[in-house]
Amino acid sequence: MNTHSYPHIQTTNASDLRVAIVHYWLVGMRGGEKVLETLCRMFPQAVIFTHVYAPDQMSDLINSHEVRTTKISNLPMARSMYQKYLPLMPNALAKLDLTDFDLIISSESGPAKGVKTRADAVHLCYCHSPMRYIWDQYDVYRQQAGLITRTVMPALVGKLRSWDxxxxxxxxxxxxxxxxxxxxxxxYWDCPSHVVHPPVAVEDFSPVPASELGEFYLWAGELAPYKRPDLAVEAFNRLKKPLIVIGGPPKTERTLSRLANPEYVHFLGRVSFDKMKAYMAHCRALIFPGEEDFGIVPVEVMASGRPVIAYGKGGALDTVVDGKTGLLFQDQTVEGLIQAVTDFEAQGLDKLPAHSIVKHAQKFSEKVFVERFLAFARDHGLDIALTEE
Known part of the structure; x- marks a missing residue:
């Protein structure tokens, strides 16, 4: 499991608050769980509520908190089949009584809000994404589901959307x-929200001297279809340029490797955190052809002093500055990515100064997240601030 170093967090006027954090499920350490870790550092007294909890898959920090589960955790094979129980989760949340708590933070990507609170308590939501299963990715999830799930989903989705x-x-x-x-x-919710970018452990990354840079490009992350690793593989087949692909699962890696020309595209699978950092710092640029809600990997690469070639939709619009920290392209096709790499090299963007890219990445540090989240909380009546050390 990757370990990250963060600056010490100490808040004022927060220790007497009774805090509950509701997180959709705890079955692995991904971006949402990294945000949860920061919330745990901000509120060390917090009790965590979740539908399903797999302590062997969680960090020591999360496991150090009291974790309470909903009735979903008692259902058969809940740790592996939790998403099958999605229609039952709103009712499970409604059964939770959080009236003893002064501050409730719902960490939402799956169902995590809808809990019972006191009238004078403050209930804030940090939204990683409205549930894709019932909104913009509903058709995709239904097509990929089994026969029974496909059959019942249309009858349930209306109620889930209404509850949401x-x-x-x-x-x-x-x-x-x-x-x-x-x-x-x-x-989807018809609600305003305040943008607070998630924390990235930018202090863990650093650039290398220009003389040590490699000629290869990098694709890194989970090999999920929506991240479009297939575009990167085919584009670099045709560009005849070196591409390193890092990530899993192995089954998807094997499928993609059959499409790749091994002379140019190399698959390393999942690697250690130290190896990942080294590839980030030495690459010519990161290739980021998918559309994501935020996207932590581009920030990590920029914290390493390297630019990013990203599809100009989604979270990349918040993190990558076209012409300053990389290049944004609009045509999400193999041809569009080939043109983007060609333009990137023609414009000399691989020679962008590392120090300016790193400086930009610092805007997404944990300290900045804490400051912005606490400002958001103060806007809703909570007198909490980051203590200056």
Whole structure:
């Protein structure tokens, strides 16, 4: 499991607050769980509520907190089949009584809001994404589901959408992790939100001297279809330029490797954090052809002093500055990516000064997240601030 170093967090006027954090499920350490870790550092007294909890897959920091689960955790094979129980989760949340808590933070990507609170308590939501299963990715998830799920989904999705909107309207405030997500919150929940970018451990990354840079490009992350690794593989087959691909799962890697020309495209699978950092710092640029809600990997690469070639949609619009920290392209096709790489080299963007790229990445540090989240909380009546050391 990757370990990250963060600056010490100490807040004022927060220790007496009774804090509950509701997180959709705890079955692995991904971007949402990294945000949860920061919230745990901000509120060390917080009790965590979740539908399903797999402590062997979680960090020591999260495991150090009291974690309480909903009734979903008692259902058969809940740790592996939790998404099958999505229609039952709103009712499971409604059974939670959080009236003993002064501050409730819902960490939302799956169902995490809709809990019972006191009238004078403050209920804030940090939205990683409105549930894709029932909104913009509904058709995709239904097509990929089994026969029984495909059959019952149309009857359930209306009720889930209604619950999602009603529980959102009861919140005291919503923070979205990007402008892209804020637009989706407005579209699906009809609610305004404040953009607070997620924390990235930028202190863990650093550039190398220009003389040590490699000639290879890098694709890194989970090999999920929406991240479009297939575009990168085919584009670099045709460009005849070196591309390193890091990530899993192995089954997807094997499928993609059959499409790749091994002379140019090399698959390394999942690698250690130290190796990942080294490839980030030495690459010519990161290739980021998918559309994501935020996207932590581009910020990590920029914290390493290297530019990013990104599809100009989603969270990349918040993180990559066209011509300053990389290049944004609009045509999400193999031809569009080939043209982007060609333009990137023609414009000399691989020679962008590392120090300016690193300086930009610092805007997404954990300290900045804490400051912005606490400012968001103060806007909703909480007298909490980051203590200067």
């Amino acid at each position: 909107q009603q529980s959102a309207s009861a919140l005291d405030g919503i923070a979205s992790n990007s402008n892209h997500v804020a637009n989706r919150v407005k579209t």
